[in-house]
Amino acid sequence: MAKAKEEFEEVSSLEDELSCPICLCLYTNPVSLSCGHSFCKQCIQKALSAQQQSKASYSCPMCKIQLGPILELQKNFQLCSIVKAFLATTSKGKQGKSSPEDEERVPCDFCLDQPQPSVKTCLTCDSSLCQAHLNKHNARASQKDHVLLEAAVGCSAEERKCRQHGRLLECCCEDDREYVCVLCCIAGSHKGHSIVTLKEVHDKELGVLSHTVKQMQENESALINALEELQKSENQLKTNTKTVTSQLVKLFEEIRVEVNRKEQQILSDIQSNEKKQLAGITKLKKKMEQKRDEAAQHLQTLQKMREQPDAFLFLKEFKLAQDRIENQNFKADKIKVVVAELDPARMKKYRSLMSDYICQLDLLMQEVHSK
Template identity: 30%
Template sequence: MSAASCLLSEDQFLCSICLDVFTDPVSTPCGHNFCKNCINEHWNSNDQYLCPLCKKVFNTRPELHINTLLTEVVSQFRQEAQQKASSSSSEQQAAKPGEVPCDVCTGTKLKALKSCLVCLTSYCETHLEPHLTKSVLKRHQLMDPVENLEDRMCKKHDKPLELFCKTDHTCVCLLCSVLDHKTHEFVPLKEEYEGKKAELGKTEAEIQEMIQKRRLKIQKIKHSVDLSKEAADREKAEGVQVFTALKESVERSLNELIETIEEKQRTTEKQAEDFIKELEQEISELKKRSSEVEKLSHSEDHLHLLQNFLSLKAAPSTKDWTEVSVRPPSYEGTVAKAVAQLEEKLSKQMKKLIELKRVQQYAVDVTLDPDTAHPDLILSADGKQVNCGDVRKNLPDNPERCSLYHCVLGKQSLSSGRFYFEVQVKEKTKWELGVARESINRKGKITVSPQNGYWTIWLRNGNKYKALAGPAVRLSLKSQPQKVGVFVDYEEGLVSFYDVDAATLIYSFTGCSFTEKLYPYFNPCLNDGGINSAPLIICPVNQTV
């Protein structure tokens, strides 16, 4: 009997009405077991004789007999439970934070093992023993320890809340189901619990999805902030560059103004010095004449006075200073003129910036086409950089590939509208940039010119720039471009090149007639033993202002 009881769980020895271990278990004709007193009270309080579990209705009240086999098994189970409680009593521990303490313990509160829904009290193993041994207490309903036991009891009937009323959506006791909620639909708490738990699982999944969406939104917002910061930093850097140039222009104009004023003053001072020097010279001569006249006037020698009288009487050789004067230069309008000139310079500078900004709005994302690259060229994995290597690669000589000149075309083409891209040429001594039409001769030797389908400019020897206009046009640049912008207006027939940092126009091909696709054209030229090894780099376009 002991071995058999060990295979059974505690739930199998509980009456489904009182939820306690069976006392005098009886069996109904439908095969279900209940405490004898529990089933009799149940039938006494109902109009029908039905099984509380399967709801089978009996026309007449069944005659109940004690289930002797179940009684034996229950008895054995009680004994084993008591032995187990006794052997484990020494292992009891004080209740930790978050655990339910025993309500009976004084001093140190031990951890509760069970809670009684009848007594509304939680018991440790020691204080639970009467509920396992005394017949009166055995009928009480025990459950895993919980706090606030009074919340689990029906306020009206003082019975455990065992059922869920689906009509009123509330937890009720057995008496509620036959009195106040007689016509309502009920399910066991466990069944409703499982359903609601499934709903909570679905709700939790929905909440997690909402959380994930909001996290993604946070990422997007943070990304937008990062983009904004990058744009702000870019604008600040460009603003510093522009206003530094403007400041330098103002300082140059101020220095020129001061130099103009000082030059006028120096000229006036020089004129005055020259006049004074000449006057002092004449004064010196006149003093000498005065001395000679005075000396002669005191002479007693009649002959000597008469012989020298005429020469001393004659007017000295001096300049007529009557109309001579030093007129202070007029400074009126000097500042206004300087300001006007500065305004003109600033206006031209702003026009340059606005013009560059206008073409930059047509920026396209250009990448290099490896199928068109000369075998000596080395292209980066992202298709944004190209330089010339020392070893020729063994590549298929497809029709698109340039096999004579060290050039490569972009993947993107233009057959209408406008487009713009920028290329870094920093640290290079040779390069060639522009656009080429689709039908260019990619295999043979030709002259690079618009007549042959090329609209390009180049650098040679580190400082010689030309527009290959056929014949070539020499370009005089104030500074060496570090980044070159290329703009094409297909319908206008225009190809323009800009020094991006200086915001100045380098050269424009005008009046062009385009009849087929145009491709960006790049030629990094030979690396000259490492002197020209820097790559041409296609750069992202940042609005200048």
């Protein structure tokens, strides 16, 4: 039983070595490039054709070495013979890999007909790899030390590399406020500058994030308090209007015959004043509610950033969030409510002087509205 298992593992290992790195099947009509890597003739022709359509120079899909404008695909007779011997011995061929569930992710750079979602990005090879091609990639001893990152939409490998040296951006120059690689710090234009690691910048910005979260919480609390005050003003205005209206209705009932027209005019003025002030309060409430909702949304976004494990993505997203918050005003606005009141002493006096009161009604209402 153990011997059978050992033989199976040997056959599986040999089968992997005799598989095309593009289609992952046993080589069919294998050809070799000048760099020494071999592929199925049809696979490499499709890959090179895709490079030509994108107006890129020809390069090996494995090592990215430039191949020049004129290509010669040399048939690998020895590899072809080995594959035939292997097939004759095992009586089976490598079947195509089944497609995983489609996801909204970066496509694999090595899949041709139907690119599969990539699971890792190799910064050394500058390639995105699906699980099958990642296994091939990791199986090679020469690629064990390559830098692999989680494949992420919205963040390309080029963003993480130094444009001058092509190395991974692992540091930050505090003097120039730029992300740099190790070579930039040692022998590049940032030599002698104040250099810190991305981890240090990440930890520092986490502190800024905490301060921003606290500030947004205070803004949200202030907006909630302002809305409560507005609600109190609205209730006070409605109650006061109801009281004044009741007083005036009672007064006008006593002098209905003589002041009916004036009664309607005064009540209309009061309702208009209420409507005008309520409209202002309603408008301000909507504005405050919008600010509150925006503050809550920003707060949720900032709190979610705590879970971002990728320092680069965190810094990128947090900078955008800071810019959005700085461009918005979260201060609470207030409105002054004009409260109408009637003087009971004057009302008593005007009842005794009915004829004079009719002439004084306009003056009275002017004084009420001016308070």
